[in-house]
Amino acid sequence: MAFVVATYRVEAARDSLEKIAEGIAIGLTVGSWTDLPATQQAEVASRCGSVEEIRVLEETSQGTLAEIKIGYPEENLTDSLASLLVTVFGKLSMDGNVRLQALEIPDSYRRRFPGPQFGAAGIRQLIGVERRPLIMSIFKSCNGQSLSELAHAFREQALGCVDYVKDDEIFFDESLAPSIERVRRYGEIAREVAEMTGQRTRYAVNLTGTLPELFEKAERLVEAGADALLLNVFAYGLDVLAALARNPNIKIPIFAHPAVSGAIYSSPRTGIAAPVLLGDLLRLAGADVVLYPSAYGSVTLDAETCRTLVERLRQPSDIHRSVLPGPAAGLHPGMVAQLYRDLQNECIMAAGGGIQGHPDGIAAGGRAFRQAIDAMEAGEQLEDAALRHRELARALQRWGVKA
Amino acid sequence: MAFVVATYRVEAARDSLEKIAEGIAIGLTVGSWTDLPATQQAEVASRCGSVEEIRVLEETSQGTLAEIKIGYPEENLTDSLASLLVTVFGKLSMDGNVRLQALEIPDSYRRRFPGPQFGAAGIRQLIGVERRPLIMSIFKSCNGQSLSELAHAFREQALGCVDYVKDDEIFFDESLAPSIERVRRYGEIAREVAEMTGQRTRYAVNLTGTLPELFEKAERLVEAGADALLLNVFAYGLDVLAALARNPNIKIPIFAHPAVSGAIYSSPRTGIAAPVLLGDLLRLAGADVVLYPSAYGSVTLDAETCRTLVERLRQPSDIHRSVLPGPAAGLHPGMVAQLYRDLQNECIMAAGGGIQGHPDGIAAGGRAFRQAIDAMEAGEQLEDAALRHRELARALQRWGVKA
Numbered sequence: 001m002a003f004v005v006a007t008y009r010v011e012a013a014r015d016s017l018e019k020i021a022e023g024i025a026i027g028l029t030v031g032s033w034t035d036l037p038a039t040q041q042a043e044v045a046s047r048c049g050s051v052e053e054i055r056v057l058e059e060t061s062q063g064t065l066a067e068i069k070i071g072y073p074e075e076n077l078t079d080s081l082a083s084l085l086v087t088v089f090g091k092l093s094m095d096g097n098v099r100l101q102a103l104e105i106p107d108s109y110r111r112r113f114p115g116p117q118f119g120a121a122g123i124r125q126l127i128g129v130e131r132r133p134l135i136m137s138i139f140k141s142c143n144g145q146s147l148s149e150l151a152h153a154f155r156e157q158a159l160g161c162v163d164y165v166k167d168d169e170i171f172f173d174e175s176l177a178p179s180i181e182r183v184r185r186y187g188e189i190a191r192e193v194a195e196m197t198g199q200r201t202r203y204a205v206n207l208t209g210t211l212p213e214l215f216e217k218a219e220r221l222v223e224a225g226a227d228a229l230l231l232n233v234f235a236y237g238l239d240v241l242a243a244l245a246r247n248p249n250i251k252i253p254i255f256a257h258p259a260v261s262g263a264i265y266s267s268p269r270t271g272i273a274a275p276v277l278l279g280d281l282l283r284l285a286g287a288d289v290v291l292y293p294s295a296y297g298s299v300t301l302d303a304e305t306c307r308t309l310v311e312r313l314r315q316p317s318d319i320h321r322s323v324l325p326g327p328a329a330g331l332h333p334g335m336v337a338q339l340y341r342d343l344q345n346e347c348i349m350a351a352g353g354g355i356q357g358h359p360d361g362i363a364a365g366g367r368a369f370r371q372a373i374d375a376m377e378a379g380e381q382l383e384d385a386a387l388r389h390r391e392l393a394r395a396l397q398r399w400g401v402k403a
Numbered sequence: 404m405a406f407v408v409a410t411y412r413v414e415a416a417r418d419s420l421e422k423i424a425e426g427i428a429i430g431l432t433v434g435s436w437t438d439l440p441a442t443q444q445a446e447v448a449s450r451c452g453s454v455e456e457i458r459v460l461e462e463t464s465q466g467t468l469a470e471i472k473i474g475y476p477e478e479n480l481t482d483s484l485a486s487l488l489v490t491v492f493g494k495l496s497m498d499g500n501v502r503l504q505a506l507e508i509p510d511s512y513r514r515r516f517p518g519p520q521f522g523a524a525g526i527r528q529l530i531g532v533e534r535r536p537l538i539m540s541i542f543k544s545c546n547g548q549s550l551s552e553l554a555h556a557f558r559e560q561a562l563g564c565v566d567y568v569k570d571d572e573i574f575f576d577e578s579l580a581p582s583i584e585r586v587r588r589y590g591e592i593a594r595e596v597a598e599m600t601g602q603r604t605r606y607a608v609n610l611t612g613t614l615p616e617l618f619e620k621a622e623r624l625v626e627a628g629a630d631a632l633l634l635n636v637f638a639y640g641l642d643v644l645a646a647l648a649r650n651p652n653i654k655i656p657i658f659a660h661p662a663v664s665g666a667i668y669s670s671p672r673t674g675i676a677a678p679v680l681l682g683d684l685l686r687l688a689g690a691d692v693v694l695y696p697s698a699y700g701s702v703t704l705d706a707e708t709c710r711t712l713v714e715r716l717r718q719p720s721d722i723h724r725s726v727l728p729g730p731a732a733g734l735h736p737g738m739v740a741q742l743y744r745d746l747q748n749e750c751i752m753a754a755g756g757g758i759q760g761h762p763d764g765i766a767a768g769g770r771a772f773r774q775a776i777d778a779m780e781a782g783e784q785l786e787d788a789a790l791r792h793r794e795l796a797r798a799l800q801r802w803g804v805k806a
């Protein structure tokens with residue numbers, strides 16, 4: 001019998017830890033044990049959770065901080081992410097002082113989920129980039145802009161030779177520029193630009209709308225030639241992502257945006273740790289790229305959490321492909337050496353201001369990123385490459401080098 | 404032009420509050436302002452958020468705790484809850500020290516959501532109970548039980564004359580007792596029992612499965628005679644609930660379970676406040692009943708938060724019906740006077756152990772609850788009613804009276 005093992009961080013009186021652990025193991029599986037007649041106890045024994053470990057971390061002002069590992073029989077779970085989430089952190093999430101810290105999924109259960117249909121290797125194959133990190137440019141402004149204004153902004157980004165351009169995740173209203181028209185229009189522009197630059201830029205379109213119509217819309221966008229879908233997974237639900245990943249008609253990568261996830265991972269004593277949320281769960285559900293607020297820029301995930309998250313995205317598996325990590329938030333070309341040291345080549349660097357804020361314009365911003373990456377691939381220092389590349393030089397002048 | 408107004412709690416340096424507020428108002432709507440050419444500024448002005456208020460609450464060790472109100476133009480939003488969530492708390496949720504504390508929805512936007520199809524009044528009409536609070540009994544144990552064992556447990560609960568019986572929310576695996584068979588079997592039992600007791604007990608079946616199949620399954624359950632659907636909304640997504648509420652073929656109430664929501668509301672400095680999450684958003688999306696961990700029992704929501712939550716569920720509106728609050732977690736008959744004082748008659752009291760742990764059995768547990776409620780309706784003290792009702796007397800003996 002296979003178990004999903006959840007690790008919780010709990011703060012409580014030391015002598016209550018065992019009772020808490022047993023309460024979780026029984027309460028979140030068979031409900032109660034002592035109330036059951038002996039015949040039923042035998043029947044449901046295989047459905048009962050088990051306490052795998054109780055490990056004291058430290059004494060705190062509130063009591064003892066401990067990690068409790070509970071095993072949940074796979075038999076209680078189904079092919080929905082909801083079954084997993086509700087089982088391991090449904091009622092328990094409301095206990096006030098428990099955090100879901102880690103999740104181990106047995107292979108038999110992993111097999112029941114789609115996982116990334118492309119993943120890191122599949123995306124490389126699809127776009128024909130063998131080794132270097134990919135670059136994604138983020139539309140800065142979408143709301144209220146006409147299709148032709150947006151098309152102009154797409155063109156400038158494509159001229160920067162970035163691999164992908166993604167919509168602003170807050171771009172929902174389609175009255176001025178419907179997503180299907182954006183896909184068509186940007187596709188034409190990308191082909192025109194590729195004839196000049198040799199680099200075809202792809203577009204990750206924000207998949208929005210009501211349910212269940214969204215599923216139909218995804219197929220229409222694919223038919224219209226969409227290169228990739230961007231999904232606000234934590235606003236729509238993990239099973240929405242899984243449904244898209246399972247759909248054989250959707251033969252393009254899905255980029256998971258972390259919007260709203262901070263409401264779940266930000267507190268150290270409650271909620272769900274970012275590596276579980278953005279790592280394990282998004283990979284199970286089928287994200288090919290996971291965007292996350294990197295530790296380098298303006299925002300919040302610390303270096304240790306980012307490291308663990310990336311480990312979960314890349315953890316070797318015979319069943320699910322590796323996800324391509326998409327560090328974002330505050331990235332600029334002067335950070336590329338640091339990104340390389342921490343993530344090596346296997347990532348997609350996502351930048352908004354760090355491309356579009358380039359002193360010589362958006363196209364120069366994309367090219368500066370690409371020059372920085374090529375320098376790394378050639379084993380060169382950023383500063384040395386800047387001697388030959390005006391765009392990179394101007395970017396380093398503007399933002400400096402983070403070493 | 405109508406605005407959704409979000410209130411955030413922010414902890415920061417006092418002299419940075421204005422800049423933070425402007426950063427939110429612009430960053431979450433039009434992306435950037437100063438970068439836009441003047442012609443585009445004019446065009447997108449109607450899409451730009453506005454700072455409505457900055458109010459200092461207190462000085463803390465980290466700086467200043469303040470409330471910031473931002474207005475978001477309805478034009479940026481669509482008919483999906485995802486558009487609302489991502490706009491008001493997408494990227495912002497990852498800022499580390501911001502909490503979404505309240506949400507004001509203008510009527511024009513409210514109209515674009517289904518709201519409760521039954522709500523408190525509709526459910527009363529449907530089941531023919533005019534005034535008293537409703538009682539819901541919660542299956543204690545579901546996983547691993549056969550259909551006949553579950554049917555037996557349903558029968559005992561129905562004999563207690565409760566209005567609804569709901570599945571355990573962790574009941575996902577259908578291998579032993581498919582939901583459609585449960586609906587049929589429990590329905591037969593409910594009719595048999597009603598012939599004896601005069602009270603027909605209804606069944607809220609846990610709607611589970613993968614997407615998009617879940618939508619189809621909901622219709623099949625309705626056709627099979629389901630009385631109500633139970634949905635783990637925060638595991639599946641708010642737009643899944645809205646899709647069910649919008650579906651004209653689903654002509655039964657939807658009960659929203661709060662599982663997983665604690666991962667979002669539990670931290671005082673991050674996440675989304677429970678009254679927004681379980682109140683405003685569930686009502687917009689179309690929950691008829693909202694279950695929540697009441698302040699009376701074992702779990703976490705404090706009295707003030709519960710009060711605000713219930714206010715949001717019942718806030719007078721010409722557009723959306725009132726939701727029936729479903730206090731749960733640790734309720735027993737000795738609490739009914741307190742529940743009455745705080746919620747009056749307009750609620751559905753949900754109990755698991757407080758019914759099934761009755762010393763004389765499950766049916767006695769249900770009847771004790773009902774006797775307690777009838778006492779309140781008659782303006783009687785619980786202790787006085789217990790002189791005439793053995794089941795209530797034994798319940799008060801077992802659990803005491805909470806005054």
Ligand SMILES: [Mg+2]
Pocket residue numbers: 138168169170494
């Ligand atoms: Mg953005």
Ligand SMILES: [Mg+2]
Pocket residue numbers: 091541571572573
């Ligand atoms: Mg339960």
